[in-house]
Amino acid sequence: MSNNPYVTELEFAIGLARRAGELILEASKDRQTGKGTTVNDKKNRIDLVTETDQAVEKLVAKSIKGKFPDHKFIGEESFAAGEKADLTNDPTWICDPIDGTTNFVHGFPSVCISIGWVVNKVPTVGVIYNPFLSQLYTAVKGHGAYLNQTTRLPLSYPDQLPLNKLSDALVGVEWGSDRSKNVMDKKSRSFVRLAGDPNEVDGGVMCHSLRSMGSAALNYSHVAAGSLDLYWEIGCWAWDVCAGTVIVREAGGKCYGRGGKAFDEDGSGKDLMGHHFFVIRGIADQDGQSGSEIQDRLAQEFFKNVA
Numbered sequence: 001m002s003n004n005p006y007v008t009e010l011e012f013a014i015g016l017a018r019r020a021g022e023l024i025l026e027a028s029k030d031r032q033t034g035k036g037t038t039v040n041d042k043k044n045r046i047d048l049v050t051e052t053d054q055a056v057e058k059l060v061a062k063s064i065k066g067k068f069p070d071h072k073f074i075g076e077e078s079f080a081a082g083e084k085a086d087l088t089n090d091p092t093w094i095c096d097p098i099d100g101t102t103n104f105v106h107g108f109p110s111v112c113i114s115i116g117w118v119v120n121k122v123p124t125v126g127v128i129y130n131p132f133l134s135q136l137y138t139a140v141k142g143h144g145a146y147l148n149q150t151t152r153l154p155l156s157y158p159d160q161l162p163l164n165k166l167s168d169a170l171v172g173v174e175w176g177s178d179r180s181k182n183v184m185d186k187k188s189r190s191f192v193r194l195a196g197d198p199n200e201v202d203g204g205v206m207c208h209s210l211r212s213m214g215s216a217a218l219n220y221s222h223v224a225a226g227s228l229d230l231y232w233e234i235g236c237w238a239w240d241v242c243a244g245t246v247i248v249r250e251a252g253g254k255c256y257g258r259g260g261k262a263f264d265e266d267g268s269g270k271d272l273m274g275h276h277f278f279v280i281r282g283i284a285d286q287d288g289q290s291g292s293e294i295q296d297r298l299a300q301e302f303f304k305n306v307a
């Protein structure tokens with residue numbers, strides 16, 4: 001971490017994520033009594049929010065205000081309570097207090113806090129912490145991505161995990177909370193193409209399998225680690241992906257926006273503040289093609305055949 005100009009922001013975010021993690025664990029122990037886990041629904045009966053989501057976001061927002069009074073803040077629950085979520089060039093923290101609320105409510109240990117820090121609309125520091133598994137993913141732009149601050153990501157060097165075809169991929173997808181007929185029709189068509197045998201399914205890829213772990217930020221973490229090859233979701237928000245964007249990129253992965261276009265190439269922050277996300281892990285150069293070209297080719301194939 002030498003020469004890291006953002007060591008203050010990184011260490012602050014790590015400390016905050018750990019405190020938030022304690023709060024989340026404490027609340028989950030109270031699941032039997034319902035304390036901290038009282039569930040309300042937002043837009044529909046499966047878009048859940050608990051008292052703990054709100055308490056963690058309060059802690060995060062207050063701590064940021066105390067430490068960096070000039071910085072801006074965007075958080076899922078503040079937005080839900082009516083605050084604006086406009087991205088400017090000012091240093092801005094973008095936070096999801098609990099990513100994986102449905103998992104939290106059910107005691108499924110795929111739950112994290114996600115804290116991203118953006119400067120000039122570029123995600124620059126990312127911290128994702130799963131307190132149930134004691135897994136801390138961190139990255140600073142230009143300074144690498146780490147698991148638990150010691151293990152450099154990806155966990156396996158991409159040479160050991162060649163990837164050249166979508167059909168060899170393990171793919172992260174999510175069900176999301178919009179279950180309207182239109183959305184479900186589109187989604188299921190894509191899922192069937194991804195998983196289906198090309199001899200029987202039009203556009204079929206038959207990738208190795210699909211995974212759905214209920215947390216966008218943890219999908220990003222797994223792509224950064226190299227244990228998931230790609231992740232695709234339409235319907236996420238900046239707080240789901242901001243920290244993950246730094247972590248994936250620093251681990252050699254690539255991010256794409258709507259239709260598989262390079263993510264925020266124009267520096268506008270539009271893709272970060274949008275709802276279409278596709279990420280692919282780091283891939284080693286193969287047969288005269290660079291890893292980056294292979295990533296782009298697979299992304300284009302994905303959007304042509306599947307999405």
Ligand code: IPD
Nearest residue numbers: 098099100101174176214215216
């Ligand atoms: C959700 C999770 C889920 C994804 C949704 C997100 P939440 O976040 O990341 O995996 O499918 O798009 O909204 O509500 O648990 O913070």
Ligand code: CA
Nearest residue numbers: 048049076101
């Ligand atoms: Ca939510």
Ligand code: CA
Nearest residue numbers: 096099100240
């Ligand atoms: Ca989320």
Ligand code: CA
Nearest residue numbers: 076096098099
């Ligand atoms: Ca959330």
